Amino acid sequence: xxxxxxxxxxxxxxxxxxxxxxxxxxxxxxxxxxxxxxxxxxxxxxxxxxxxxxxxxxxxxxxxxxxxxxxxxxxxxxxxxxxxxxxxxxxxxxxxxxxxxxxxxxxxxxxxxxxxxxxxxxxxxxxxxxxxxxxxxxxxxxxxxxxxxxxxxxxxxxxxxxxxxxxxxxxxxxxx
Amino acid sequence: xxxxxxxxxxxxxxxxxxxxxxxxxxxxxxxxxxxxxxxxxxxxxxxxxxxxxxxxxxxxxxxxxxxxxxxxxxxxxxxxxxxxxxxxxxxxxxxxxxxxxxxxxxxxxxxxxx
Numbered sequence: 001x002x003x004x005x006x007x008x009x010x011x012x013x014x015x016x017x018x019x020x021x022x023x024x025x026x027x028x029x030x031x032x033x034x035x036x037x038x039x040x041x042x043x044x045x046x047x048x049x050x051x052x053x054x055x056x057x058x059x060x061x062x063x064x065x066x067x068x069x070x071x072x073x074x075x076x077x078x079x080x081x082x083x084x085x086x087x088x089x090x091x092x093x094x095x096x097x098x099x100x101x102x103x104x105x106x107x108x109x110x111x112x113x114x115x116x117x118x119x120x121x122x123x124x125x126x127x128x129x130x131x132x133x134x135x136x137x138x139x140x141x142x143x144x145x146x147x148x149x150x151x152x153x154x155x156x157x158x159x160x161x162x163x164x165x166x167x168x169x170x171x172x173x174x175x176x
Numbered sequence: 177x178x179x180x181x182x183x184x185x186x187x188x189x190x191x192x193x194x195x196x197x198x199x200x201x202x203x204x205x206x207x208x209x210x211x212x213x214x215x216x217x218x219x220x221x222x223x224x225x226x227x228x229x230x231x232x233x234x235x236x237x238x239x240x241x242x243x244x245x246x247x248x249x250x251x252x253x254x255x256x257x258x259x260x261x262x263x264x265x266x267x268x269x270x271x272x273x274x275x276x277x278x279x280x281x282x283x284x285x286x287x288x289x290x
Binding site: 052053145150170 | 180182192193196208209210211212215218220234248249260
């Protein structure tokens with residue numbers, strides 16, 4: 001349901017069903033169910049990288065797509081990571097509409113987390129409020145990099161160990 | 177990303193750390209890293225790589241043997257084997273076992289043990 005900029009009502013103006021439906025009902029419906037893309041990624045295996053520069057984790061499946069009404073968008077991510085050695089660092093960022101990354105001025109991205117086990121630990125990114133987007137389709141893609149060595153993101157509903165059997169979650173929602 | 181290209185290969189059964197080392201030996205700093213998703217592998221390169229270097233990447237990925245280990249992985253396997261061998265009652269510990277444990281602990285502290 002699209003948002004319509006509410007009209008300015010005039011004194012003595014006739015209230016029509018069409019106007020009420022467009023400016024009241026439809027806008028309330030739009031506020032109730034804002035554009036949202038929630039991804040619970042089951043990759044059937046972990047993702048891994050040795051990249052020391054930001055790269056997409058999965059350009060096809062860990063990329064949220066929204067058709068917005070010109071409002072701000074909240075993006076957040078939840079995942080369980082491990083490194084091949086204790087002390088590896090994973091950095092995360094978000095690429096909007098396939099260009100650059102949100103925290104381009106920061107070499108560590110939006111978040112850098114030191115992994116203190118080689119089994120798996122939860123890393124949460126955001127929520128991050130993204131402003132200045134025009135109305136229309138937008139994409140929000142998870143980027144990552146490793147400090148060194150190999151880091152992995154669990155995303156598997158059929159892993160050998162229960163503690164590996166978790167989804168990777170990426171959510172984007174228009175909030176204004 | 178800017179200044180980078182990705183080469184994608186359909187390839188399963190990877191030792192990512194080893195593949196990284198194999199590629200780095202040929203590409204040096206032009207290799208940014210490798211990523212896998214369980215179905216294929218992406219090799220992240222600086223876009224200054226030459227066609228010959230990109231061809232070499234394909235050859236390295238094709239002949240990659242995931243059953244081999246990096247030196248670090250081999251060292252870790254040996255460390256775990258030593259540790260496993262020490263899982264026995266204290267009364268059975270020999271002077272060599274105690275020396276092995278001391279070496280492990282010294283290694284954990286970053287002390288030279290070789």
